């Protein structure tokens with residue numbers, strides 16, 4: 001049994017004194033990747049076409065950007081499977097159209113909708129269902145269970161990033177409700 005490694009959390013923006021040895025400590029933004037202590041000076045969009053940014057070190061920015069390809073380019077196999085589904089029935093076409101035009105009930109951001117799409121969930125999905133889908137897919141694609149499988153590793157990263165978006169959006173909404 002392998003637990004989900006904490007090192008795969010993308011975490012939240014962190015600020016800390018970076019390398020203060022020998023000179024006045026200088027506040028510098030750290031890489032947003034959980035556990036990384038390098039300066040985060042490479043902005044990376046939290047989702048395609050969104051203004052929100054993570055700030056990663058160079059290495060993690062590159063890794064993260066690779067992960068996002070999953071959102072934009074399905075593998076050939078997945079694309080073929082989707083095409084087959086679309087010729088078989090209208091359901092996925094309807095869904096694709098829904099994603100293209102619909103924005104749910106307007107309470108979710110584009111980034112959240114993209115993230116939900118990764119989990120194959122509709123816009124009105126509740127938090128428990130998101131959690132369950134995340135747990136299942138993270139397990140399926142976990143690097144420990146798929147050694148050497150770079151596609152699974154990329155999916156795993158995309159899954160973690162998507163879940164982070166949904167989680168922080170839910171937290172933000174909860175905050176706003178309190179105010």
Ligand SMILES: [Zn+2]
Nearest residue numbers: 031036057060
């Ligand atoms: Zn880093």
